[in-house]
Amino acid sequence: MNGNTSWRAANTALLSITAIEAPIVVTSDELDERLAGTMARLGIRAGLLERVTGIRERRLYPADVSCGEAAAMAGSKALSESGIDASDVGMVINTSVTRYHLEPAVSAVVHEAMGLPTSAMNFDITNACLGFINGLQTASAMIDSGQVRYAVVVGAEDISPMFDRTLDRLANQPVTRQEYLDEFASLTLGSGAVAAVLGRADEHPEGHRITGGVGRSGSSHHGLCVASAEQMVADGRGLLEHGVALVGEAFDAAEPEWGWSTGVARYVFHQVSKIHMAALVERTGVPWSKVPESYPVLGNVGPASLPMTLAREADSLEPGDRVLCLGVGSGLNSAFCEIVW
Numbered sequence: 562m563n564g565n566t567s568w569r570a571a572n573t574a575l576l577s578i579t580a581i582e583a584p585i586v587v588t589s590d591e592l593d594e595r596l597a598g599t600m601a602r603l604g605i606r607a608g609l610l611e612r613v614t615g616i617r618e619r620r621l622y623p624a625d626v627s628c629g630e631a632a633a634m635a636g637s638k639a640l641s642e643s644g645i646d647a648s649d650v651g652m653v654i655n656t657s658v659t660r661y662h663l664e665p666a667v668s669a670v671v672h673e674a675m676g677l678p679t680s681a682m683n684f685d686i687t688n689a690c691l692g693f694i695n696g697l698q699t700a701s702a703m704i705d706s707g708q709v710r711y712a713v714v715v716g717a718e719d720i721s722p723m724f725d726r727t728l729d730r731l732a733n734q735p736v737t738r739q740e741y742l743d744e745f746a747s748l749t750l751g752s753g754a755v756a757a758v759l760g761r762a763d764e765h766p767e768g769h770r771i772t773g774g775v776g777r778s779g780s781s782h783h784g785l786c787v788a789s790a791e792q793m794v795a796d797g798r799g800l801l802e803h804g805v806a807l808v809g810e811a812f813d814a815a816e817p818e819w820g821w822s823t824g825v826a827r828y829v830f831h832q833v834s835k836i837h838m839a840a841l842v843e844r845t846g847v848p849w850s851k852v853p854e855s856y857p858v859l860g861n862v863g864p865a866s867l868p869m870t871l872a873r874e875a876d877s878l879e880p881g882d883r884v885l886c887l888g889v890g891s892g893l894n895s896a897f898c899e900i901v902w
Contacts, residue, residue, distance in 0.1 A: 565775040565814045573701040574768025575757045575900055576711075577643035580861065581635045581720075583620035583752035585657035592748055596732055603738045610732035610748055615835030618853030619751030621721045628659040629670030632717035633757035635677050639713065643758040647675060651709030652682040654700060656692030656716040660685075660864045671715055671805045682709070690831050692716060693755070694774070700759045701771050708763065716865045716875030717754035724750065726794065743794045749834060751860030755868040774886075774898035775819070778813035779803060782893040801837060804889040809844040811895045812887070819899065821885050822846060826902070827874055831888030832856035832866040864890070865867075878902040 582648050590609040594772070609616055622758065640647055653675065655668040668683035688695050700712035703882065726825055728745045730748070736744075742873050753805065762770050785799045816822055828847045830838060840847055855870040862869055867888050878884065882902040889895045 563661065563894075565777045566701075567773070567775045567815070567818060568698060569773035570701040570771040572762045573771045574762040574765050575766055575771055576645065576760050576768045577639045578757045578868060578872045578875060579635055579639040579642060580865075580869040581631070581638065581754045583622045583631075583754075583870075585621040585623060586618050587621055587885060589616055589748075592728070593900055595728055596807060597743065599731055599736065600812070603741055605741070612747075613834070613836065614749050615857055616749050616860050617857050619749070621724065621752050622719045624721070626719070627670070628657050628719040629655075629662065629667045630674055631719065631754040632657060632667065632756065633671045633674030635717065635754040636671060636713050637765065638754035639758045639817045640675070643695045643760075645711050645738065645760065648678050649652045650677050650713055651710045652703060652712040654668045654696045654712065654714045655683070655685045656696040656714060656864050657685070657718055658687060658688070658689065659717065670858040675778040677715075677739060683826040684752045686866075687737040688894060689892055690861075690864050690866070690892040691888055691892075691894055691896045692866045692885060694888060694896040696899050697757065697759070697771065698774065698896075704759060704761060712759045713756060714759065715754070716755050716863075716868070717752075718750075718865050719752050721752065723747065723792065730792075742797070744792065746800075747792075749856075749861045751862045752847045753859060753862045753865050753869055755865045757868065758762055769884075770901040772901055773897045774896065775811055775815045776894065776896045777814070779807040779893040779895070783891070785891065785893065787876055787891075800839060800891075800893075803892055805837070805840045805844050805894050806893075807867065807895045808841060808887060808889050811897065812845045815897065821897075821899070824883060825885050826878065826882035827884045828852050829867055829871045829874065829884060829886045831851045831890070832859065832870055833861050
């Protein structure tokens with residue numbers, strides 16, 4: 562049977578959301594310069610990266626910053642902005658793709674660095690670029706059930722190690738044109754950190770109510786993008802075609818229950834490129850004027866890209882505004898989450 566999963570949050574509010582950009586700016590022009598020899602050999606014109614993706618720059622971390630430390634920094638800032646004390650947090654969920662080892666979970670580093678109490682649970686949720694939405698859903702369920710009072714959802718992506726290896730491979734090895742294109746998506750990635758604090762809506766009328774969302778799986782396409790710490794190989798055309806179709810199918814199926822085609826103040830998409838954004842806007846039929854874009858200056862920051870975009874929009878939202886967060890991630894999976902501001 563084909564369709565969406567649907568979930569409702571009964572008593573959860575978003576109390577704060579904070580994004581911290583990585584400090585080192587790398588422009589697409591700089592990447593063209595570094596790969597000039599390879600591009601000339603393969604007959605690829607300079608400027609292709611920015612022209613196709615719309616990404617002018619992305620941000621990276623220095624070698625002495627870990628993703629756990631960056632996530633903890635965002636988490637502590639979000640706690641400060643929410644007015645919630647670290648001692649009251651019952652759970653921290655890390656949603657990063659980035660990890661430097663298989664265990665322990667990155668959340669353990671975040672927990673310690675944030676100075677959270679021993680009573681606060683910590684664990685990772687990883688689901689490619691949908692991890693943060695899945696984290697919001699899980700935290701909402703835990704708060705609604707009464708298991709925790711406050712939860713922090715964090716994510717930090719550090720693509721520098723893979724980025725450097727990819728550039729070195731493309732610049733110095735005899736790659737074919739197809740091999741170059743297979744790794745093209747790696748050049749769109751960026752680094753950054755984000756965190757959200759969630760609590761009980763009945764205790765925080767000033768908070769932004771999380772109402773729920775839907776999910777939809779297209780797992781027959783799980784081979785379209787496969788990444789390791791060393792390399793990411795992606796079928797760009799396949800990801801665009803099947804990813805947009807999956808989001809569109811989920812959006813259409815959700816319409817009778819959720820009514821997302823009208824009355825929404827902001828549609829916050831996972832940020833990939835201008836081609837993907839245009840295709841998603843066309844498929845869903847939502848107004849461009851209600852779709853914020855962060856990819857031109859941040860690149861694709863994986864699961865952090867959607868919440869970082871939301872954080873950049875937060876000050877412009879008014880009480881009562883409906884905000885729909887929606888995305889697609891390798892798998893393929895699609896997930897939506899509505900927040901009433």
